[in-house]
Amino acid sequence: MKTVLIGVGQAGGKVTSALVDFDREMGFGAVKGALAVNSATADLQSLQLDTVLVGQDRVSGHGVGGDNELGAEVMQADVGEVMSALDGRITAEAEAIFVVAGLGGGTGSGGAPVLARELKRVYSVPVYALAILPGKSEGAMYQVNAGRSLKTLAREADSTILIDNDAWHSSGESLEEGFDSINQSIARRVGLVLAAGEAVEGVGESVVDTSEVINTLRSGSIAALGYAVADASDDPDANINVVTSVARNALLTGTSLPDATKAEAALLVLAGKPDRISRKGAERARKWLEEETGSMEVRGGDFPLDSERLAALVVLGGVERSGRVQEFLQRAKEAQERDEEPSDDGDKLFQNDELDNLL
């Protein structure tokens, strides 16, 4: 999927940067352009990306703190500048635009839904969000910000791929210490999804196509990814169990939203040397995925990759009814109720009755 990435806020910029680096190192060429947008000058300076500073007249380059309503306002005021900076980058070959942001802070949390809405108004390609949920250990403000932002973002974007900051976090590291490694994990997994369909190492009948990723994401407003990798034998017949167990691990232990297994649609991508992928294993894994996700719409395909190992990538479309999303929204709601000054002062961007019904 040829993609243009726009990172909003600190996490958005860093994750975008990691995605650009991964795509370049692997030689995939799926990332066709990238831009970082922030209200804090300091967070933009450390990035090797083209940047746009928003809200200078309101916050003088100092950021919006954790105020996501201010984040939404400064994006709204300067969205024209962001759109001008994108001019010429979103060429005819772009198949999708991704807005990347952490939902717990201010600039990304408030700005991403505003930007997604404007992008949808102007461009005809799908506008997706890659959104990071705060971990459980983060404070109430982060949970409240993320709850409000998620509902709005899920409504504005064509699909919002959610990554829980607790999901790919190695034990023994604090969340902050772990950001760089979490960002690498996000880049590897999302980078593979973007590259799947670009068919880098040759084509075959069972090679996955970009349209299959798009159709899977189309089935709902919130999506998740699963990933696992395993050693494989040279002989595909010896890899039946390798394929089935790597697919199981991708869904059961490797998803970006832990325990989100119920989905409207799913796509199983097997990445590795095509002559090592057991067809019987792939078929069984797909059947199993149908049962486990409760979806009748499970697609599958190979991603030919010159690697000694076999990886399974699972794209889950339409996970909004999963326990994990409900649990998170409940956590955000409780945090908001505990908040001394629940701020529901009527910013239209954060009125989200439509999604309340959906969820």
Ligand code: GDP
């Ligand atoms: P903003 O600059 O105002 O948009 O705020 P941040 O991007 O710092 O958003 C804060 C949220 O993003 C919090 O929930 C953090 O846990 C998370 N976050 C901040 N930096 C990173 C990062 O580099 N990687 C990841 N995965 N999450 C981050």
